[in-house]
Amino acid sequence: MQRASYGLAQVVVRELKARRRLAGAGVTVLAGKGNNGGDGLFAAALLARRGMRTTAILAAADVHPEALAAFTAAGGRTFRLEPGNAEELAVMCAGADVVIDALLGTGARGGLRDDSAELVASLQELRPRLVVACDLPSGVDANTGEVHWPVLDADMTVTFGGIKAGLMTDPGEGCAGRIELVPIGIEEFLRAEGPEVRRMTALDLGSVLPKPGRRAHKYSRGVLGVVAGSPRFAGAAVLSVHAAALAGTGMVRYVGPESAAGLVLAPTPEALWESEDPGRVQAWLLGSGVDGEEQVDRARTAAAAALTADLPVVADAGALSLLPDRCPPHWILTPHAGELATLLGSLPSTGEVAVTRDDVESRPLHFVRQAARETGATVLLKGATTLVASPSGVVFSQSEGTAWMATAGSGDVLAGVLGALVAQSAEAVKEDDGAYARLGLNPEDRWAAVAAVAASVHGRAGVLASADFAGGPLTASAIMAAVPRVIGSLNAEYDRTRP
Ligand SMILES: NC(=O)C1=CN([C@@H]2O[C@H](COP(=O)(O)OP(=O)(O)OC[C@H]3O[C@@H](n4cnc5c(N)ncnc54)[C@H](O)[C@@H]3O)[C@@H](O)[C@H]2O)[C@@H](O)CC1
Numbered sequence: 001m002q003r004a005s006y007g008l009a010q011v012v013v014r015e016l017k018a019r020r021r022l023a024g025a026g027v028t029v030l031a032g033k034g035n036n037g038g039d040g041l042f043a044a045a046l047l048a049r050r051g052m053r054t055t056a057i058l059a060a061a062d063v064h065p066e067a068l069a070a071f072t073a074a075g076g077r078t079f080r081l082e083p084g085n086a087e088e089l090a091v092m093c094a095g096a097d098v099v100i101d102a103l104l105g106t107g108a109r110g111g112l113r114d115d116s117a118e119l120v121a122s123l124q125e126l127r128p129r130l131v132v133a134c135d136l137p138s139g140v141d142a143n144t145g146e147v148h149w150p151v152l153d154a155d156m157t158v159t160f161g162g163i164k165a166g167l168m169t170d171p172g173e174g175c176a177g178r179i180e181l182v183p184i185g186i187e188e189f190l191r192a193e194g195p196e197v198r199r200m201t202a203l204d205l206g207s208v209l210p211k212p213g214r215r216a217h218k219y220s221r222g223v224l225g226v227v228a229g230s231p232r233f234a235g236a237a238v239l240s241v242h243a244a245a246l247a248g249t250g251m252v253r254y255v256g257p258e259s260a261a262g263l264v265l266a267p268t269p270e271a272l273w274e275s276e277d278p279g280r281v282q283a284w285l286l287g288s289g290v291d292g293e294e295q296v297d298r299a300r301t302a303a304a305a306a307l308t309a310d311l312p313v314v315a316d317a318g319a320l321s322l323l324p325d326r327c328p329p330h331w332i333l334t335p336h337a338g339e340l341a342t343l344l345g346s347l348p349s350t351g352e353v354a355v356t357r358d359d360v361e362s363r364p365l366h367f368v369r370q371a372a373r374e375t376g377a378t379v380l381l382k383g384a385t386t387l388v389a390s391p392s393g394v395v396f397s398q399s400e401g402t403a404w405m406a407t408a409g410s411g412d413v414l415a416g417v418l419g420a421l422v423a424q425s426a427e428a429v430k431e432d433d434g435a436y437a438r439l440g441l442n443p444e445d446r447w448a449a450v451a452a453v454a455a456s457v458h459g460r461a462g463v464l465a466s467a468d469f470a471g472g473p474l475t476a477s478a479i480m481a482a483v484p485r486v487i488g489s490l491n492a493e494y495d496r497t498r499p
């Protein structure tokens with residue numbers, strides 16, 4: 001607890017300094033009855049000893065006794081939250097330079113109740129200057145990221161020992177702001193337990209991104225077959241094929257009507273076109289913008305061929321309704337929340353209970369795991385935070401992107417990047433060259449890592465492209481154009497720093 005509260009106090013000091021509000025700063029801690037409240041009060045005691053004006057709102061009659069004693073001994077003022085004074089206290093809190101939310105931690109069952117809920121709801125409306133959550137925003141479930149409202153949105157979360165699954169999963173992640181991890185000496189133990197939700201670092205990405213050997217040729221570098229686009233969604237074919245080419249696959253073979261091929265080949269003359277059978281491929285991307293009987297038939301034929309030949313498949317949009325009864329893990333589905341709800345609704349196991357888009361958005365971790373388990377596929381659920389689940393339950397969470405990426409065609413670019421990585425990685429995943437083993441992944445879970453790499457590259461490309469416009473808005477084409485730079489710099493960083 002001492003390490004946790006010391007770490008929390010240090011981060012608060014650093015943040016106030018960065019905002020030039022350190023001298024004579026006013027600090028308010030909202031303290032609940034458990035150890036989380038204890039951490040908050042101990043941290044506030046340290047801040048009081050540095051000369052800050054510290055106030056504690058005690059949300060329970062029996063807060064951590066030693067921490068409270070330390071806080072009052074350091075000169076902190078206390079107020080008790082009681083029926084009827086929540087709003088008044090909220091106004092007081094909103095005047096502080098920093099509010100530390102230490103109402104509920106990992107021991108919480110459900111969310112804030114009664115007066116605490118009222119205090120937080122009022123305070124949220126008053127938009128305090130700076131909110132720092134102690135360990136996690138109170139009301140966020142540490143294990144699932146599910147949120148019991150109201151929650152005080154944090155600018156930053158100082159979390160102890162390890163980044164909880166709930167801070168890497170929406171909607172919890174959306175309440176947490178920037179995450180600062182404070183080591184408290186339990187890290188080895190957590191590592192041995194294995195993480196609930198993983199996140200690929202830049203170094204991890206560099207270690208598994210495909211790199212051509214000196215004697216590589218276009219066929220050895222991965223040939224991707226693409227069935228995408230339709231008269232209504234012609235752009236999906238154009239974007240996914242071009243993105244696949246930019247993401248480094250040796251060759252892209254586009255399968256579609258001649259009218260679409262003209263559009264596809266104009267910006268990507270590198271691609272080959274076939275009206276029906278494209279010949280040999282190492283992987284398939286099916287479904288982006290696929291609509292209408294003719295193109296759906298092509299996707300269906302390719303899906304059947306892929307299943308027979310045991311080839312990896314990325315099934316996007318229009319291909320999500322063409323799945324076999326049981327997919328292998330090297331089929332990667334890429335739904336957004338609405339498509340995942342539809343997919344779950346079509347599974348016999350879901351039974352009578354309809355799953356809505358809102359359900360998926362409230363419990364993405366739960367539903368992405370369920371979809372992977374029940375289809376047998378690897379499932380990539382697109383969102384501000386993208387989750388990827390393997391059928392065995394390994395989950396990756398990547399959230400490198402920017403909200404500007406919520407733009408038409410962005411998903412087609414992701415599909416193209418993923419298709420390209422799958423086509424290039426098929427051999428490495430099967431005959432692990434060491435990189436996947438170092439990540440501690442079994443063969444059937446490695447496809448989730450490949451999908452996480454694609455999500456991360458896509459997110460990073462969005463941020464890089466937006467930076468070219470001073471943080472301004474993006475088109476899918478701009479995201480796509482930044483993909484080679486992202487791959488190049490991740491490879492360069494890996495070469496510089498690899499163990
Ligand atoms: N587990 C560890 O190894 C460490 C834990 N630490 C801190 O301890 C926290 C966990 O402490 P606790 O287990 O005491 O959990 P909490 O601080 O979340 O408090 C749980 C307490 O609140 C009550 N409670 C549960 N749900 C409630 C609700 N919805 N409304 C009101 N009261 C509710 C429970 O009766 C329990 O007494 C962590 O978040 C972290 O801040 C750190 O000090 C570092 C080490």
Ligand SMILES: [K+]
Pocket residue numbers: 036101102103104105133134135136137138
């Ligand atoms: K908290």
